[in-house]
Amino acid sequence: MFRRISLCLGLVALQAHAAPSWQPFVEPYNQLFPSLEIATATLASDPDDADPAVLGDQQGLIGVELSGAPAGARFELVVRVPGLARDSRLAGTIPDLDQSLNLAPTMAWDFPALAAIRQPRPANIEFELSLDGQSLGTRIQRVRVRSVNDALYYIDEEGEDDDLDFNWLFAAYVNEDHPAVDAILKEALDSGVVDQFDGYQSEDADSVLKQVYAIWHVLQQRGIRYSSITRTASTQDKVLSQHVRFIDESLAMTQANCVDGSVLIASVLRKIDIDPVLVLVPGHMLLGFALDAEGSEMAYLETTMLGDVQPKAEDVKVHLKGRAGLSVDLEASLANFEAALSAGQEQIDEAGNAFDDEDNADYQIIDIEAAREYGVMPITR
Template sequence: MPRQNCCVRGGPSRAAWALTVLYGALVAVLLVGLPAPAALAGPSSSWEFAKVGLSGALYPSLMLNIAKMKLEMQHNDDELGDPNGLFGVSVVAPRAGAKAVVELVSTSPLVNPGRAEVVLARKGKKYMVYPFLTYADAILLNHQPIPTTMTARLWLDGVAQGERTARVVIASVNDCVHSFDDDDDYYDTDWLYAAYVNENHPAVQQILREALATGEVSSFSGYQADARGVRKQVKAVWQALRRRGIRYSSINRPSAKPEGVGVQHVRLLAEALATRQANCVEGSCLLASVFYKIGLDTSLVSLPEHMLVAVNLDPKGRQPLYLETTMLDDGSFEEAAESGGEQVAQALEQARKAAARKKAGKSTDDDDEEAVNFISIREMRQAGVLPIPDPGAGRAPWSPAK
């Protein structure tokens, strides 16, 4: 720098040259006392809003129940904050022990602001930080997709690092996520169907009154009756729903279906009864709601691409009864029980063969689809998976059968 200053056309005086040299030396001394540019405090570009729900979608029924099931998807030492989080930022630690604060806000009032305060232990290591999010109660009343903008803000050692935004779709509460991929892991969330079983819905009491009117039983006493008596109670409920004219409907298209997410639209009880339509999931949830209400041990049986309802005819579970609920409109109770039993037996045999092939190292890609899941309503309630509130429950559109 001094050499450049003295090369002025015409040449400076000796005094001016000496002053310039002295100034340059002083600047050099001051610069030595300053930290290197990389260590200066200020915004960092080494972070991203890297995890945005399930491929840009937020599913209310899943988000409100995932913590109760304690999946703890974020379990590595480089994943910090909410262990069940699905929204997070990636950040490179500027130093060992750096303190990071991540805040997350949404333009929708359905999503409350979230926050996480963590320590980034190793310098240069990339971490994922997931804020703890909560949701407004009204999110359970949402039945259509709502676009929103999520904004993530980051502070490192108290210095603001800017913000990142992402577009997100808040899906309908009717969208039931039964499986999804998260990074390299696959999660089976069939248990979420239990949230669509609603034993406390006022329509259940109406159905029980109609079941008594069939004459099959004079009361619902649960397991105070023997297996034969329990079977009659189950049949009475079946007959009552048959009289309502419940028809099979294959509608199951969700409001949001990104890649890597298995999701299905499930009608709540009031809608299924009001429209007199139900697919295999909705029919199973409807029957399970009534069976569980009268104290029977009830399960949803998730088969490959299908669902049945199971009820134990004795309290020890030695006499399970399986019902094919899509036969409500064109089959007798006995035919539905026979079909259900045959399907479960066949599915269990296929699952057994698939497990044997896997053990022998001869499994195929299709073998992973052969699983049979029994979703116990009692166990799910104990785990904290509760019925989704039904906005149609108070309006009684589910009028009695004529």
């Protein structure tokens, strides 16, 4: 469980006389997720929510728990992660609190090194703590460093109230600045499906659908197919994660599971100022996007259907039902897009009011723009 300060019940009265004691922590459960560290690197904490018993990084996942230290004593903590971070230091004064403290330095990560981790591996994290200039010793914590493709999405604790939802981390795999996005847009323009990408400037939902279809069509022409690979190697069943391919990996492998396909198309939509959302239903993800700038009308895509239909090599001109002016040269491709829209909407209709419960982790809508405003940034490699 992510550590939060608790009263040291049998020891409070004896703290003034007891020798200081400390132990390192690495959360969650001695695992390090590069994706989480990169995505939240610029995320700022709300000062109003600050815990006085947490010194340093309020959201820090690496540090020490210290008890029995006298108020007013000076401390210094150094954390070392060879090859992944420079020495990370935290120094200060012990506050006058009758409880244990969490000391968590802001980690000086080597972000390119984190982003380069493609498969899990063990690592040693070294903690060195001193109090009033006197060393309290050095301790080493062995941890498991996860692949940057591993997206932490849930911590399943014994008590339901202690569970932690990290589904928002999927937004970090949406990367509107990836170089591959421009290549996809160029191919879409070359296909002749659209003359330009203008987002919501036309104030016409049909125009928005046409732009999204142009992207869908290009990805289908590239041969993207559904792949159900999601498993990650983890020995801790409380820590739930999923393998997510980056844009270039999905394109190179021509494979995408429900998350891969959704973050891929969402990345391209963000680039052309069409607002996407990632929609979570039990065991599955689909893509939603706004049909107007206000987000008052939405459409939904079942992205796993992207490769369901092999386009015919014949020149057939058709129109998307109810979307006048949308003409393409491949009837099967367009029919596939229409079917994916229908399947997406059907799942939203089946969910009903489930999305209204903010505490229901199985039904969530992850707004990418809101995630960016909150500080969840794309993972770049």
